[in-house]
Amino acid sequence: MSHAGELISAYLDGELDRGEMQDLLEHLAGCGRCATEMDEMQAVRSAVRSLPMIELPAGLVDRRGPAVVPLRRNRGFLVGAAAAVVAVVIAVAALITPPPQPVSLDDLNSRFGARVSLDPAFGPAKVVVPEIAEVGG
Amino acid sequence: MTESVPLTWEEVARVYGRKMYNFAYRLTGNPADASDLVQEVLLRVRKGLDSYQPGSFEGWLWRITRNAFLDDVRRRQRRPTTPIPEDVDRWGLSVSPSSDFEYERLTLGDDIQKALMDLPYEFREAVVLCDVVGLSYEEIATAVAVPVGTVRSRIHRGRKLLRGLLT
Numbered sequence: 001m002s003h004a005g006e007l008i009s010a011y012l013d014g015e016l017d018r019g020e021m022q023d024l025l026e027h028l029a030g031c032g033r034c035a036t037e038m039d040e041m042q043a044v045r046s047a048v049r050s051l052p053m054i055e056l057p058a059g060l061v062d063r064r065g066p067a068v069v070p071l072r073r074n075r076g077f078l079v080g081a082a083a084a085v086v087a088v089v090i091a092v093a094a095l096i097t098p099p100p101q102p103v104s105l106d107d108l109n110s111r112f113g114a115r116v117s118l119d120p121a122f123g124p125a126k127v128v129v130p131e132i133a134e135v136g137g
Numbered sequence: 138m139t140e141s142v143p144l145t146w147e148e149v150a151r152v153y154g155r156k157m158y159n160f161a162y163r164l165t166g167n168p169a170d171a172s173d174l175v176q177e178v179l180l181r182v183r184k185g186l187d188s189y190q191p192g193s194f195e196g197w198l199w200r201i202t203r204n205a206f207l208d209d210v211r212r213r214q215r216r217p218t219t220p221i222p223e224d225v226d227r228w229g230l231s232v233s234p235s236s237d238f239e240y241e242r243l244t245l246g247d248d249i250q251k252a253l254m255d256l257p258y259e260f261r262e263a264v265v266l267c268d269v270v271g272l273s274y275e276e277i278a279t280a281v282a283v284p285v286g287t288v289r290s291r292i293h294r295g296r297k298l299l300r301g302l303l304t
Binding site: 005006008009010013015040041043044045047048049050051052053054055056057060061 | 150154155158159162163168172175176179246249250253264265267268269273274289290292293294296297299300303
């Protein structure tokens with residue numbers, strides 16, 4: 001054997017058969033590099049195994065079982081449902097609102113004043129300048 | 138390895154829910170993603186228990202778990218649109234109701250968790266299934282659908298990479 005390599009981890013995990021274990025132990029007796037690696041792998045293995053086990057968040061699994069729709073998608077579902085309701089309201093409103101009546105240019109001019117007549121195509125501009133109250137004096 | 142099969146998903150949830158959550162948490166580093174994954178896995182278990190064929194129950198269960206995780210990863214890659222503020226909020230919500238003690242428990246292994254997240258996926262998965270979940274190499278091989286020799290190699294290489302990241 002050149003070096004022990006993955007036999008080291010397998011040994012630490014109790015995954016070696018008798019023959020492999022014999023080979024490994026003979027190799028370790030004469031190889032400082034692999035003996036050091038054994039120590040290092042043991043330390044890393046212990047470190048990962050020392051990670052705290054985290055408890056399941058409360059309510060994640062209850063007697064009714066896992067939620068039919070996972071949490072994150074639940075939120076998407078609510079947004080989708082809200083959008084659907086808005087769409088229906090708009091559609092119904094469109095159905096019951098009377099169609100707009102034709103509007104003449106004169107109507108527009110009288111209702112919106114300067115904004116429409118500023119366009120030279122509609123004749124001379126009628127700009128309405130709002131009165132500005134003097135402040136202070 | 139015992140082969141007694143839990144008959145109901147409730148038993149699966151009771152016996153394995155915590156391990157599933159820790160598996161997911163150590164793979165994702167994120168409690169909200171881990172919660173989602175546990176729910177998804179339990180749904181799949183609920184659907185799949187009827188068609189379960191006697192064999193390695195742990196291998197079957199963890200294959201479902203890691204496949205659910207990989208499906209989620211693929212889904213995110215197709216739609217990487219999760220807004221960051223929401224994630225921050227969910228993280229806060231997940232942690233804040235717990236006591237300081239629980240928060241300390243979560244952060245205790247921060248350096249190890251960060252190092253795990255830096256591992257290529259195959260190595261991280263193998264190390265977590267071995268050292269967090271506590272599966273045998275054979276059970277990991279069944280779950281991941283690779284030969285036992287590959288599992289052995291991934292665990293050792295994963296640990297060597299971790300050693301480099303932790304020193």
